[in-house]
Amino acid sequence: MASFVEAMREGYSRDTLRPETPDTIAGVAADPAWFLNQIVNPPTTVVLPDGTLGERVPETLLWYVEGDEFLGSIAVRHWLNPVLEQWGGHIGYAVRPSARGKGYATAMLAGMLDHVRANLPLTRVTLTAVQENHASNRVIRKNGGVLEKAIPHPWHEGAIGNRYWIEL
Numbered sequence: 547m548a549s550f551v552e553a554m555r556e557g558y559s560r561d562t563l564r565p566e567t568p569d570t571i572a573g574v575a576a577d578p579a580w581f582l583n584q585i586v587n588p589p590t591t592v593v594l595p596d597g598t599l600g601e602r603v604p605e606t607l608l609w610y611v612e613g614d615e616f617l618g619s620i621a622v623r624h625w626l627n628p629v630l631e632q633w634g635g636h637i638g639y640a641v642r643p644s645a646r647g648k649g650y651a652t653a654m655l656a657g658m659l660d661h662v663r664a665n666l667p668l669t670r671v672t673l674t675a676v677q678e679n680h681a682s683n684r685v686i687r688k689n690g691g692v693l694e695k696a697i698p699h700p701w702h703e704g705a706i707g708n709r710y711w712i713e714l
């Protein structure tokens with residue numbers, strides 16, 4: 547947990563659409579048991595980037611670690627709702643800033659695709675990435691991502707995203 551909090555202080559964020567704040571970091575640092583409990587027993591709703599409440603779909607969250615060091619996280623949603631169909635897709639991931647550029651995200655996504663093949667009834671997954679996020683687009687392409695189309699980002703005015711599919 548200490549390494550996870552350190553990663554948040556460094557710039558790792560649990561939600562790629564929203565950076566952590568001093569308050570969210572302090573909340574996790576002050577009560578790790580509460581933090582872990584709300585991962586295992588998540589609420590049924592999620593606060594969307596525009597502040598409204600949306601439906602939370604079940605997801606599997608995996609941490610990428612080396613010994614006691616937290617390096618990054620990746621999550622797969624078990625199915626999509628209309629919000630996730632529009633943006634977000636099945637899989638999202640992040641690597642802590644000090645661990646970037648070492649191939650970890652590429653390895654995390656490859657590992658997650660194996661996990662999905664073995665554990666979920668999905669035959670293909672969709673992922674989205676803003677076009678300026680060159681590293682993420684590369685991670686997806688290196689894992690077999692096929693571009694379906696460019697789409698306007700629903701939460702970031704003027705930003706364009708790419709929607710990919712990976713056949714499992």
Ligand SMILES: CC(C)(COP(=O)(O)OP(=O)(O)OC[C@H]1O[C@@H](n2cnc3c(N)ncnc32)[C@H](O)[C@@H]1OP(=O)(O)O)[C@@H](O)C(=O)NCCC(=O)NCCS
Nearest residue numbers: 562639640641646647648649650651652675680681682684
């Ligand atoms: C996107 C992110 C997960 C990439 O993690 P990473 O561990 O650094 O990625 P990798 O080391 O596996 O690199 C993947 C590829 O991107 C390339 N890359 C990295 N940074 C790049 C950049 N700024 N411009 C172009 N390519 C870049 C790497 O060279 C590598 O390609 P290569 O193997 O052909 O050389 C990381 O930057 C991150 O956590 N960003 C914030 C959260 C986020 O954007 N998540 C994804 C949302 S869609």
